[in-house]
Amino acid sequence: MKNTLLLYFSFFVGMSHAFAQSASVSKMVPEIEHFELVFQGEMPFEQCHASSIEALGDGQYMMVWFAGTHEKNDDVGIWMAKGSPGNWSVPKLLVKVRNDAHWNPVLFQSPEGRLFLFFKVGKEIDDWETWQIFSDDLGKTWSSPKELVEGDRGGRGPVRNHILVLSNGVWLAPASIEKDKVWNAFVDVSEDKGETWTKSDTLLLDRKLITGEGVIQPSLWESSTGNVHMLLRTSAGKIGRSDSFDYGRTWSVLSLTDLPNNNSGIDIAQIQGNTLALAYNPVGKNWGPRYPMSLAISTDNGKSWTVKMDIEEGEDDNEFSYPSLIYEEGYLVLCYTWNRTNIRFVKIRM
Template structure:
């Protein structure tokens, strides 16, 4: 008899939700061991800066979401999608650059215009700088995440101007190649680039089936090979992985899920094959995360330490940073936000710059993008 692992896990998670109800009053991870620090203030501890890229009373679009950031030789660059609201045809991709400590006005650089009478929304930009190649900006165009396709534009002047976008193409395994679905690619010492990505299929008429896969390139991003999907979509509905690397050559991918937890999956062969997908001990309210491997080998994960159930803070009303040395044992070390708000704090992006500082952006109530800088030596 085949056991429905999805039903089993959901039932188990349901039993856990009462224990996970309040991050301030009681432990709210799976093991019950974590204490969440109070909201950090700039200048205290490791948080050096926290500011909006643009003010709420002077917005380029009614809503924005899904930011990404990269370090260039001329400074930090961020991109995000913006328009009337997510999935509206007027949503395009905007770029803002940090110049002499100030963010430039977010300018739309690409959109989903198909012809004089048809325009589709844009989604989830991802910035990436491959070795010896122009700066890349991946993004998606299409009516929805179940039907979108991947696009790519490049810049040779650190994000000031951009090339005519091209479509990434198709593959028999997955249909449209979409590039990194939310979080940044990694380039390994061998030169291989791995795009962490995922599929959202429609099954049984309207239910979505979520599955993680990877796109790998050994020629600097000119062509892509599809690896996966790497799990069967039964035990975990997982999407939007981020990749961590380890000194012994292993790779870990951490994803959001519908099951109330973050999931993990490991590779020992540069992403060619992957092991079993399992749960981390950290909760997840079905919201995007991001992670980065620090130069000293430690791992940082930015995420919502909550579930969709229970008392506040729940859902996307809290945003946290956790640290780990092995990818298995995580300790929350910082709380960025912990105040109920209409559209929450979500879809973070995190990098470490050449000076060692960690840079973060995330959606602030879908009205602006918030930018934070951390000294990891103080965590």
């Protein structure tokens, strides 16, 4: 009888906690506090794309993106701006390894306070090299560029979204490959704070389910100790998902969620525990329009998404794409491509 009562008590406490968390988030009304374009005046580049954001503390942020005359052109480099809402530095070229196209910069602030920048270099995605620089003074000065995995071609390390630091201290980089129009994703694992990396197997895909090119650009979170999850961009009209129960070493067969996807970038930010935020274009058509830019909230580790709102709606030839999303002290903070001519910054009170 005593054990039975304990079981009932534990069940009641667990259900009460889950209900309280669900109720509190279901009452969330995300409120946009800052909604602005980062650049003012004439820019020294014609196009920009694929921004990444990181918090520097004290309300300061850094954003990076690639820019030049046009994506894939040899003059494209990695650019940056720093500051706070309404007060951004003039964009400047941060790194240019050589006269080849640069792509997909990713910022990462390590637990030790070192700020990393990862980016791709190469004329074609199939033959990408991954390069990195780092700063120990919040982006005032930077190390010399070096390859993440010397001699690699195809792309190691983070391809679009932030690195995840697991509960055991291991770093997971959400990675993917695009070779001869066949796509797949994996994670790069570092157990020594980024000094060396080990590539996981690529995901198991049912190519009858995942029609078209495949899956790329995962976004990661850890719901509980060792339980790691990813959502992915796909060519199948819906966002994909895979799960790991061994700290990201092995992954489940990829499944499709109910979330629409236009084969464009997405990003996840973990608010707390099983409460997640997703930035994406809710368009269920392969290579569909890249608008609106929307936000969704889940309280059950991504099984359902009960709060949804459009951040920027768009029409015709608009492009609001490739969000980079972080959670910081009661706020969701994101940036994204605005019509390939500017970067949009948004700060949302939760």
